[in-house]
Amino acid sequence: xFLKTLSVVKxxxxxxxxxxxxxxxxxxxxxxxxxxxxxxxxxxxGVILDxxxxxxxxxxFARTIAETTQMVSLMSGMTxxxxxxxxxxxxxxELGLTLGTAFSALDVDQAFEILNKALS
Amino acid sequence: MNxxxxxxxxxFEQWEDQKKFFCFTEKDAENLQKLHxxxxxxxxxxxxxxxxxxxxxxxxxxxxxxxxxxxxxxxSQKQYFLEMTAGDYGEAYYEKRINIGITHKRLGIPPRLxxxxxSYYVQLMLPKIYNHVDFDQKxxxxxxxxxxxxxxxxxxxxxxxxxxxxxSVVMQQAEEIIAMSTPIMQIWxxxxxxxxxGTLDGQRTQQFMxxxxxxxxxxxxxxxxIDITGxxxxxxxxxxxxxxxxxxxxxxxxxxxxxxxRPIIAQTLVHLGINLxxxxxxxxxxxxxxxxxxxxxxxxx
Numbered sequence: 241x242f243l244k245t246l247s248v249v250k251x252x253x254x255x256x257x258x259x260x261x262x263x264x265x266x267x268x269x270x271x272x273x274x275x276x277x278x279x280x281x282x283x284x285x286g287v288i289l290d291x292x293x294x295x296x297x298x299x300x301f302a303r304t305i306a307e308t309t310q311m312v313s314l315m316s317g318m319t320x321x322x323x324x325x326x327x328x329x330x331x332x333x334e335l336g337l338t339l340g341t342a343f344s345a346l347d348v349d350q351a352f353e354i355l356n357k358a359l360s
Numbered sequence: 361m362n363x364x365x366x367x368x369x370x371x372f373e374q375w376e377d378q379k380k381f382f383c384f385t386e387k388d389a390e391n392l393q394k395l396h397x398x399x400x401x402x403x404x405x406x407x408x409x410x411x412x413x414x415x416x417x418x419x420x421x422x423x424x425x426x427x428x429x430x431x432x433x434x435x436s437q438k439q440y441f442l443e444m445t446a447g448d449y450g451e452a453y454y455e456k457r458i459n460i461g462i463t464h465k466r467l468g469i470p471p472r473l474x475x476x477x478x479s480y481y482v483q484l485m486l487p488k489i490y491n492h493v494d495f496d497q498k499x500x501x502x503x504x505x506x507x508x509x510x511x512x513x514x515x516x517x518x519x520x521x522x523x524x525x526x527x528s529v530v531m532q533q534a535e536e537i538i539a540m541s542t543p544i545m546q547i548w549x550x551x552x553x554x555x556x557x558g559t560l561d562g563q564r565t566q567q568f569m570x571x572x573x574x575x576x577x578x579x580x581x582x583x584x585x586i587d588i589t590g591x592x593x594x595x596x597x598x599x600x601x602x603x604x605x606x607x608x609x610x611x612x613x614x615x616x617x618x619x620x621x622r623p624i625i626a627q628t629l630v631h632l633g634i635n636l637x638x639x640x641x642x643x644x645x646x647x648x649x650x651x652x653x654x655x656x657x658x659x660x661x
Contacts, residue, residue, distance in 0.1 A: 322613065326573030329611040330566075333604045344613035346580050351613075 246271055248278050254286040254355055255279065256348065261293040268301050272308045279315055286355040287312050290348055292323030297332055306340030313341065318358055320344065322351040370520050375454050378516070384449075384509050391506040393447040398488055400442065406484050407437045413480055414473070423469055441481070444510050457514055461521025471522050478511050542568045544575045551652050552581045553645070555620075557590030565601035569608055576614050583652040584609050587645050589620030599634045606639055615655070617641070619648030 246267060247258045255278055259271065275287060289305065291297075309319040322345045324332075332338075345351035370378050379385075399406075411434060414420045424430050440460070443453065464474055485507055490500045542564070544554045554572050558564075576584055586605070591598070606616045617640045621629075629636065642648040 320613075321611075324611050324613070326570065326577055326608075326612065329573055329608040330569055332611055333569075333608040338607070339611065344611055346577065346582065346613045350580075350582065 246274060248274050250278065250282045250284065253282075253284050253359070254288060254352070255282065255284045256288050256290065258290045259294055262296055263294065263301065265300055268304050272304055272311070275308060276311060276315070279312060279317055285317055285359050287317055287319045288345075288348060288351040288355070289319065289321045289342075290323055290351075291321060291328075292325065292347065295325055295328060297324075297328050297337070299335065299337055302332065302337035302339060305342060306338065309340050309342040318343070318355060320351040320354050323347050370517060372451060372454055375451075379449070379513065382509055382513050382516075384513060388506045388509055389447055389449055391503050392445045392510060395485075395489065395503055395507060396442075396445040396447070398485075398492060399445040402484075402488060403438045403441050406441060406481070407434050409484060410437070410477060410480050414477065420473060423467070423473070444507075444514070449510075454517065457517035458521040461518040462525045464518070465522050465525035471519060474518060475515065478515050482508065482511055538564055538567060542571055544571050546575070546579045546581060547585075547649070548653070548656075548658070550579075550581050550656050551583045551585065551649070552576055552579060553585045553587060555587040555590055559591065559593070559595075560598045560601045562601070565605065569605045572605065573608060573612060576609065576612055581614060583615050583617065583655060585617050585619055585645065585648045585652060587620040587648070588618060588625065589622065589645070591620075591625065594625050594628050594632075596632055596634065599629065599632065603634075603636075615640075617648045617651055619643070619645045 244260055246260065246263075247256075249256045249258075255275065257271065257275055260267070263271070278284070279287065287308075289308075294301075305319075305321060312319045320343045321339055324344065343351075343354055345354055411424075411430065415424065424433070440456075443456070460474075464471070486504060489495065489504045489507065490497075492500070495503060537558070542554070542556070544552060546552050552572070552575050554568070554575075556568065560568065572584060572586075575581070586602070588594075588602075594602075602618075606618075609616050618636065619642045621641050621643055640648075640651060642651060
């Protein structure tokens with residue numbers, strides 16, 4: 241039903257990363273590694289993190305996303321976080337978690353639009 | 361019945377303690393039974409006299425205008441009076457007294473009227489106890505004290521039930537107000553409007569935030585207009601709640617425009633040192649809508 245593993249797919253010049261529903265700390269760390277390696281390999285200019293399946297977000301996950309965004313930006317890429325669930329957003333605000341400089345989008349479609357606008 | 365959600369009512373679990381609190385003992389229960397003969401003999405007279413007394417007053421006559429109703433009330437009043445000396449002060453007694461308070465509230469009878477009735481009972485019973493041939497001075501005093509205790513207990517139950525009834529109405533209205541005051545609607549493809557009416561406290565913010573975020577996701581709206589024309593006054597707590605809401609909306613990937621900033625609100629925000637710099641603010645909903653349409657590159661002619 242739900243994904244148990246991370247998927248990083250290259251679409252044109254964008255990396256689409258789909259995060260499983262309840263990512264472990266190990267997987268979150270792996271996410272950063274894989275994204276950066278794929279970015280280097282494919283010379284992508286944009287990264288979309290699809291977190292629409294995630295229903296629990298902890299501070300480690302939030303911090304890793306913020307850090308990864310910074311790293312991607314150092315490698316001249318742009319990151320968009322897509323599809324956060326409303327209850328995750330509420331909890332995140334209550335805990336004071338932010339995604340740093342990452343852009344956010346309602347879904348993957350809109351994430352592509354944001355990237356297209358910014359990169360064209 | 362379960363009254364555990366109330367802060368004011370004496371719940372049945374507290375009833376035994378309440379009796380102790382009023383120094384009402386087994387001895388008192390026995391004493392009251394001794395008075396039962398007097399009560400039984402004089403209940404007609406007492407109730408008639410009570411109603412004659414009550415009906416002297418203009419405002420009482422407004423409540424008790426229907427002769428049928430008076431007849432019914434007198435009957436239940438007799439019952440009530442007899443139960444006070446019946447010797448059983450368990451759950452049935454408790455329930456009945458609680459219901460009296462609730463019924464009086466429902467009929468709109470102010471508490472002072474039935475509090476007056478209790479006082480009148482005491483006045484009528486005093487000579488009957490003291491002048492009774494069976495009791496000497498000391499016994500009469502003890503019996504009267506007992507009667508006084510049960511009157512006090514009854515009053516307490518009736519009043520706390522009354523307050524409970526008022527409280528439930530207030531609570532119900534508060535819930536309705538909350539539900540009514542946060543309508544969220546989509547006014548354009550990609551734009552939702554959320555007018556805030558009244559002050560935002562913790563509980564309302566939670567509900568408002570939930571509804572707004574769900575609506576944004578459901579309609580895939582990239583812009584949310586939060587209109588605060590209906591917010592009478594803003595304080596640091598309200599502002600913080602507003603900022604929390606905005607942050608949550610941004611995490612989803614939508615933008616927020618705050619509209620309806622009145623002069624008084626602008627003044628307070630600046631005086632309180634609340635920073636809304638990164639948020640687009642507009643004085644009117646119209647102006648906010650225009651910005652939203654521009655952002656979505658929607659042309660209006």
